[in-house]
Each structure stands twice: as C-alpha cells, then as structure tokens.
Amino acid sequence: MFAFEIISKTDTTRARAGLIHTVHGNVKTPVFMPVGTLGTVKSLSPEELIDAGVEIILGNTYHLYLRPGCDVIRLFSGLHPFMHWDRPILTDSGGFQIFSLSKLAKIETAGVTFQSHIDGSQHRLTPEKSIKIQKCLGADIMMCLDNCIRYPSDKNEAEYGLDLTADWAKRCKATWLEDGQNALFGIIQGGMHRDLREKSVDDIVRVGFNGYAVGGLSVGEPKDIMLDIAGFTLKQLPDSKPKYVMGVGTPQDLLELVSLGADMFDCVLPTRNARNGQLFTQNGTINICNSRFKHDTDPIESGCTCYSCRNFARAYLRHLYLARELMAYRLNTIHNIHFYIRLMEQMHNAILKNEFEAFKTDFYEKLERGI
C-alpha cells in the first residue's frame, strides 16, 4: 500500500513535489511532520492539527516504549486509535533519544543497553526490537535503528558508526519483512565526511528501503556544513524514493533543503519555540513577551488564517503568556504549526507551477524586510 510518486520537478534546483500513499491517507511532499513525542503534539488536539493542514506526524519510539509502554498501546491496536489520530504516523527508531536522553548507553553490535531518563530502569534495544515496537505502534513509516555519531567525530568513530548502522539496517529489514506491512526507511550516517556518507548510501541503498533518511545532522555542526553534507547525501540517494532529512530545522533550512532535493522533515522547533513565546512570521520571528506588544491589537501575523490569528491579538497572547496560562502554549503552537505547514504547501504549489525560484526570492525578500 505504500507508494511514492513525483508529481513535478523544477528545472533549476533539485526541488520536487510528490505524493506519499499510505493506508492512512496521502501526504503531499515536501512535507513537515510535527513531533508528537508521547502520543500528542504538545498542547494540540488532533482536530487542531488537521485544521492546520497537518498530513503526517512523528511519534517517538523511545518515549512511547517507556511511557505508556507497548502493553498499553497494543490494547488499542496501535498509536492511531490510542491518540485519536487517523492520518499517517512516522515513528523514529528510538536510537537518537537513547544517545541523547538516556543514561549510560552501551552500544554493541547486538544492540544498545541504556537506562531510562525517567526512572533509571535498565532497558535493551536491538534492531529487531525497535521494529517490533514500531509495528506495535502501527506506524505507517518505520525507521531503522541507526547509530547517530556525535559532532565533531573522527573518521574511525564515524566509520564504526556507519558499519553498525549498515548491519542494523539489514536486521531491521529482516524483522520488517516478517510481514512487510506499511513502510520501512533506511538511515544514512557518516558524520560530516563526504566519502563516508557515500559509503553509507551504498550500504543502505543496497539493502533497499521504501525511503531514505539523512541522519546525523543538526547535532551541533555549522549551518554551511549541514547544508553541504545534506545536499551531497540527498544527491546520492535514488530519486524514485522519498528523501527525509531528520531533525531539521528553521524555515530557511527547510527552503534550502527542499532546493537540494529533500521531501520530508521533522523538528521540534515550531512546537518548542511556541512554548517559549517565539512565533514565526514571514518577516522573521517575534517574541510575544516583548513589551512592544502590550497594547498591540493586531494578530501575530496579518493575513495569517490560523485560529490564533483569526481570533486573538498580540496583546492577548502576550497577556496569556506572561500569566503562564495554558492557552498561551496552545495558541502559540497553533500559529507556528500553521506557519510551517503553510510554508510546505507554498513550496509544493510553487514547484507544481514551476515558480520555486521566484518563491525562494520572495521568501528571502520578506525575511530581510523584517518585522
């Protein structure tokens, strides 16, 4: 049931518009996937996500495995009914959080042993187990367990990481093939070394997946290196498959990466920044706490059609935020998610009309104009 079709390509960039088919519906690409760590995109209802145009969300295997646990989610036949979301879900493998959140992670060929960041309890994740958990979650797109290397990394370290990633990818695929349901994506590693990225692409594409992700980015490297390595890696990947850049990024990052051929993104930026009062607009970000908004009767962004901008003024949002009212986080998140989704739709449509370059110019002009 999983399929990817390219609808339109651009002449002067590698940007393309496409459509992903899943059993839970279609997803237009390029697409941004809001992060729903614990079976909820923080502060938003499923209806609000749909209202913002969200077509797919990301769930975190590490977090859901620890809380509420597969025994609970299995009772509901998966994450979709559990969280009342009937559109596609992509789940990560749990690897990234083990490396970034858990304590005392011990990596071996067999798998990873780690301590929960919540209660210190000991757990073990193998490539096989990661896929089994993701199947239990009922993910439309599952991700292979990979070994994400820290930045900066020396070449030996990066090489060890990508060899492990290749071995695990084969084992993930073998477990996935037991029923072959939905889709499984492979992940490219290789640090910031072009030759290792090339090797990783060879390894992972040889195993063969429904799509490919560029992992190991946004780990502290300078922006130009991120874009260089992402662009290099995206180019190596088969054009017939969706290409996913994990954990990135700002609106500018998304625009540049789409130009370089990326189709899919996830990032906590719009949701986390919203909860910190940082709101995105076409002319840059604003911090709603700022005293200049105290008497401001305008919406966050004039012309924005999100629920928050249609009904509330900056002065109200500032008041809610300063009072730490729960509605502040929600109204801010609605706006930021709407902004990201609209940006992706605009890119999709610009590619269809072969106006992507013009859109890009316009995007940077608005940004430079400022608030």
Added chain:
Amino acid sequence: MFAFEIISKTDTTRARAGLIHTVHGNVKTPVFMPVGTLGTVKSLSPEELIDAGVEIILGNTYHLYLRPGCDVIRLFSGLHPFMHWDRPILTDSGGFQIFSLSKLAKIETAGVTFQSHIDGSQHRLTPEKSIKIQKCLGADIMMCLDNCIRYPSDKNEAEYGLDLTADWAKRCKATWLEDGQNALFGIIQGGMHRDLREKSVDDIVRVGFNGYAVGGLSVGEPKDIMLDIAGFTLKQLPDSKPKYVMGVGTPQDLLELVSLGADMFDCVLPTRNARNGQLFTQNGTINICNSRFKHDTDPIESGCTCYSCRNFARAYLRHLYLARELMAYRLNTIHNIHFYIRLMEQMHNAILKNEFEAFKTDFYEKLERGI
C-alpha cells in the same frame, strides 16, 4: 436589557428554573459559571466552552485589573472581544481576592489598600473604582464590592463587615447608575449568624439591585452550616430576582442549593480538580493517576458525550497526565466542565417537568452506587 424570568417552580422544594436575559444572550438557570480568572477558562478555548454548553463565565476583577490592566482591555472595548467570548460575562468585584490573595490589605470605609500578589506593588480599590473597572471590562453582570469576613468570626466583626458592605453597596450603585448599563448585583454578608444575614438582606435589598448574591460562604465552615445559612438567606431574598451563591461547590452542594432556591453558581472546583487529575462522574470522582486505569480502554464516564469521552480512553488520559502533557489538563477540564453544565441542564429540565425530587433521588442513588 437585563431581565430575569422564572419559567417554572417546584411544589416540594424552593427550586426554580428561569431565564436571564443580557445583551450578550440568554442564560438558563440554574446555571454554573466556569471561572475565567485571567480572561481564559484555564486550558479551554471559547469554542470548547460553547461546545460544553457554557452560557456564561466569570471574570476576576482583581486579577484582570493587575494583569493585563484596564488600559489594555479598554483598547479592545472590553473583555469579550479581548478573549474572543461573545456570551455573557459576570465579573466579581475584586474584594474576595484582595482578602484572600493580596498582602497587607488595609480596610477602611473609603476603600481597601493592598499589595499585588504578583509584584508587591501598592494599589487601592474603592467601591467606585471596582464598578469603573467592571464597566471597563464590559461585564454583563457586575458585583458590588463587599467585605468578606473570615470564618469563624465574632459578631462584632461580622456586624462591622456587613455595615461596610451596605455602605459600599450604596456607593457601587451610585457609580453604576451613572449610565446604568447591564446589571449590578448586591452581595449579602453576615457571617454564619442568621440575625446578621437577615439584617444584611434588609440593607442590600433596600438599596435595590438586579440580583442578589450570598457571599461569605465556602470560607471553611462545616457543610451543614453552609447549607443552613445559604438556605436561610436565599429564602429572605426577593423571589423575582436571580439568587447567586458565590464560590460553591461540589455537585451535591449545587443540587442542595438549587433545592434551597439558588439560581447561579461559580466555583473553581471543576477546573482546578481537572488539573489535579480529579474527574467527576455520576458515580463519584475518580483520580486519573490511579494505576487501575493503566490498561483501561473505557472513557472517563460511559454515556458521557463530551469531546474527551467521545475520543479518548482512561488509559490515554492517565498516560498524558503522568507525562504532564498539556493536553491532559485540557481533556480533563473539558470533561469536568461538561459534567457540571450537564448537571445544571438536567436540573433545569427536571424542574420544568416537575420531576426535580425524582432527579434528586436518582442523583444520590447513582452516587451511592459508586464507581
């Protein structure tokens, strides 16, 4: 434009069903008013309130005066547009919060001097100023500034308090009469002393208001005293006017007070308890944290038509609550508000059908049956 009509009375109790008319629409009584302290009923959107059947909310003058301040709300021509709520709003006078929240409150005949609970800044509230603030907020129903006495209080203290309340009531009315917009309610004090309650009713009814509130309850007194004093006071008040018991209470309290002739209520109980994981059902309250709900695929209350019960199971709500997810507070609040509003609707309808006694029996039977 403000009016109150009684639609139906009961034979065997003092319960009555009525309709309050305001410029922002009608309100069926008996009515429960969710508390929207800072221009938001914590965690809920206006649409969610409407969806739950909320016809009127309460705004807190003390809180809104301090944050965001009248200068901000005036720019929006009142609280309704500021918070995107177009149904009626009742505002309290600020008196209760000054006594309970602020520091170093100094009460004189002229008014009250107090320090903000937020930043310690010094402020002064007079009866005149309270009404002016409530007019700035655009309240459909304003409340007189009263002097709420602590419990227990000796008779001298209670007598001083009610004399001050009577003096302030006259001054509030004089300020209100400058335009006579919307409605102004008087408040009865007198502690737990029947004779002083009687005197306070005389004083306040002589001034003459659009409705009357029984204040100074739910301040620590035993439940039987609260019901006794409320019942006694409600009986003294003119039947042609709405009767409002302030700051009360549990579902049982509401049922008993409606039996005693009360038409209006406000309380933080359903919203605050929701944020503490306490959920109301016809068979009693449950704490969603309880491990017995870990694998529970049922809704909070079967048969409940609220958004939370229609779409989510106890196991999901427990998971969200334990993970401190923002959606937990919202889904819990939606259910509790829906429960309270439905209870009031059921009472209203039972009175119309002259089935109030039967409803009451049924209510207690379900409660005794337990979860």
